[in-house]
Amino acid sequence: MRAHHRDGRSPEEHEEPSNSMARILVIDDHDTLREGMTVTLTRSGHTVSAVRGGADGLAAYRKAPFDLVVTDLKMDGMDGIAVTQALKALDAAAVVMVVTAFGTIETAVKAMQEGAYDFITKPFTPDVLRAKVDKGLELASTKRRVEKLEARTAAHDADAALSHGSLVGDSEPMLRLLTQAKKAAQSDATVLVRGESGTGKELIARMLHQQSPRREGPFVVVHCAALAETLLESELFGHERGSFTGAVKRKLGRFELADQGTLFLDEIGEIPHSVQTKLLRVLQEKEIQRVGGEETLKVDVRVVSATHRDLQAEVKAGRFREDLYYRLHIVPLTLPPLRERPEDIPALARHFVAKHAPRVNRRIQGLEEDTLRALARHAWPGNVRELENIVEQALVFAEGEQLTPADLPVHLTGGAPRMDAGLPVPHGDRPLPEILEDLERQLIARAYEKAAGVKTETARLLGIKTSALYYKLEKYGFLPKGTPPEEG
Template sequence: MATILIIDDNETIREGLAYTVRRMGHEVLAASSGGDGLRQFQHHGEVSFVITDLKMEGMDGVAVLRELRRLAPEVPTMIITAYGTVETAVEAMKLGAFDFLTKPFAPEVVRLKVERALDLAAARRAQRLLEAHKEYLEAEIAPRHRFADLIGASDNMAAVFRTVQKVARTDATVFIHGESGTGKELVARAIHEHSARAEGPFIKVNCGALTETLLESELFGHEKGAFTGAIKTKMGRFQLADGGTLFLDEVGDVSPAMQVKLLRVLQEHEFERVGGESTIKIDVRVISATNKDLDAEVAAGSFREDLYYRLHIVPIALPPLRERREDIPLLATHFLAKLGPRTNPAVRGLSDSALGRLMAYHWPGNVRELENVVEQALVFAEGEHIAVEDLPATLQGPGDGDTLDVPKEMSLPEILEDLERQLIRKAFDKAGGVKTETARLLGIKTSALYYKLDKYGIA
């Protein structure tokens, strides 16, 4: 479903167009003037196509087209006119209009032109993504592909962005699950920075890096003399996070005894320091994260069910990088722009063959590993573009037979589909045609593999 803006001061025409577009399954923004249309365009931020009348009171269609070309030249526009002359068409095209529509018009003509315009918009988006890895200096990730420091154009990352945006407006407890390196802390920070607590502290603690005794002191603080070495009173992380957000990373590693104490803080919003008697009240939002399967931990009795449900108010599942391969060019672009200036300013991008290796790799370390790979490649690169030989040995492979070719003259969705086909074919051959082993090599479910084998005609 796309969002289409219709600008026309004639209510009958405006509503007729809106009706036709809605019947196609798209969302409609309708405006009775050029000024109102531009305001809606800027406010909505996700408009895929604009249809505007040429002759209107106040700001006419020519002025609207000029402003749209300044604001978002990649968004297709179409002019409506009762004056279907060659001069009108030429004027509209010079201003960047994709097409023009002459009054009166039939619904089927509108549908055809809308479909063509949306195809053009999709092609332009794909082209921008494809070129992202070719333009590394000051690379800009489109706003809809970024939320705070989170980057992604894939559907599953778009779902994460939507959830983060919604939950940030509330004070709900959030539980983030994902493999190591997927960006759990980035999600926690994004929620904090877009919440009403953004001006308050963001405090984090790695629960898996501390013993039970140290973790208790770290979370709740301790009084002077509470134990050997406690030479002064220390504030705990809960108290330090008062008015802000506390991020409990690797919460699945907390001991049963500490789980009881965590549960009490979440329920009562109060605690005592180690060795102390005074009860301390706090106002803290808790975000927790783990790479463990807490459902299995609860079933095994190693994690308290009541604490699990206290932490699990709003769950967010972060996909591994191998399940969002279309984000690799964007992420590589981001890391090149971030690391290049101080590591190797001469590098401007990745060669197509190097990008093919990145797309084919299974990324057990996820986004964190990709960042490390980009930084290492920058260190070894000698030209303007990172070559295959600049990549770590794990990505170079044993020889050219393991290379994936990046197709030319194709849109990004077509390239990704072709790379997926190549990857599945190579894994299938490597597994000797054994489907369960092929699925294991690819890191996907066997049921998903059967679908893809059928899709690509791989027997």
């Protein structure tokens, strides 16, 4: 059994500045009173700074926060209410007590509404002042402890999301994005995540939630592209029983389910006009109506949406409502394509080896330098998702302890697929269909890359229909499932 601290408190709690030696700021323009309070509180063992006015007090607090502030209410210039407001704006955890004259209780109440914890009425004895200050310091130390706990939890969450969790990358463009994302996470603003397919939009959306004050609430995803118009509507807003054929019971919408949390609207560029209009109304009114329902329900939801499309171009083309666009992209975050941050490739590749090896091929420990070089030369039209797929596939083939260039698909290592070297020699443990699929995947990837991601051109190079290409791009993970064909 572990030894307990004698008084039952953890050693850490002793680090808290003791209430008997706190830093206190006294603000009063009345010399006698100010000096009297200073003497009383100094005798109690506190370190006291005394100033004549609110502006000086704020300046001092800005330099180094105090454990407690005692301010007179009625002063020339900045009065006690203004001081309280300013202090609270500066530091939400500031502990403020106001000094009132007899008969000004109403003003004191106003100060407490602004966040003062207590007031003291003139004239008062040193004992009353000491008692009230002690009460305030008690409160201050509780606040500090809570703040510390919260900071620790937040740091832990951020760690989980960034290091073991998932988000890998410390290239300049990624760091810039992460800084913006962290700031955005703290606010409740609506975020629009933009970026090509496979750049990590969903991952960022999850991080925004995990690092936000809503992290204890739900994170709810809607894949807008995957659902037909009427289904999407009832998915988002719910429906009442009998509101349409097949609505056999009441269904709660995702907005309701995301109450107090974050709603992630993936592929927002794909939602039909009618749903755009409803969505706009919900974002404006912060209330929903289930399909076929009368009742309006208040919802408290933070919306993060994502799209691989150029939404502004969609607005110009008349396919996306401009007013909704402005509602959604209050904070835009743009994920850089992988080809613009090749520095991230080695760390990502190692991350994916560590992520998939335990399941796919336990022998593999890492990647040879040459393998990393080959990966760095590729253009990655399918971005991080493509890299992840390639590493996972390579793991299936690999036989040594490190991934070698030979484990990579041939289009990555430069050579044209030659019958002798490029093709894996069947060794009985991989069936022919699997080998053929792999070959097909590699050929599609090469054509896709050569055509710089233009689907019609890729299909032409491969000699297949564009619709067939979409199917195959999705099958092999170059596109998310359910991607609707682009126009033109």
